[in-house]
Amino acid sequence: MRRYPILVTAAAAALLAGCTPTTEKPSTETSTPSPSSTESPSPSPSGTAARGAVQVSPGGVTTAVDAPANATESGYGQACRAARAWIDGRPGEPAELAEAYLKTVQEPGAVGPGSFNVAWADLTPGQQAGVIMAVNSAAAKECG
DSSP states (O other), X not given: OOOHHHHHHHHHHHHHHHXXXXXXXXXXXXXXXXXXXXXXXXXXXXXXXXXXXXXXXXXXXXXXXXXXXXXXXXXXXXXXXXHHHHHHTSSSOHHHHHHHHHHHHTSTTOOSGGGTTSOGGGSOHHHHHHHHHHHHHHHTTOOO
């Protein structure tokens, strides 16, 4: 029985289907950001930035990183729960508190479950994207 070529073909088809480009609506903005720019005036709700970019809020907080989120399931869960506990302990709108929480996680020397127990500066871009995704999920009350 030689089923391996079928499995390889099916796996390749599944992989390629996930890489299909999407159609985006044209932007109505008149200015385009410089490719070398790493700052954006508004945070991204999804935690992703334009290709190769990092979005930084006017307050200096990294709010999006252009990298696939990289976190273990348990690390992501811990980061989400840590952010949720922090957000729940403060008055205000969770979406607005998410940036304030990210600021604390990004402070030099800050290490804890919200950043996979690693200082922000030592995280890979994928791990930073994972932290941001966990915080956004916590603000949306999507973790336990």
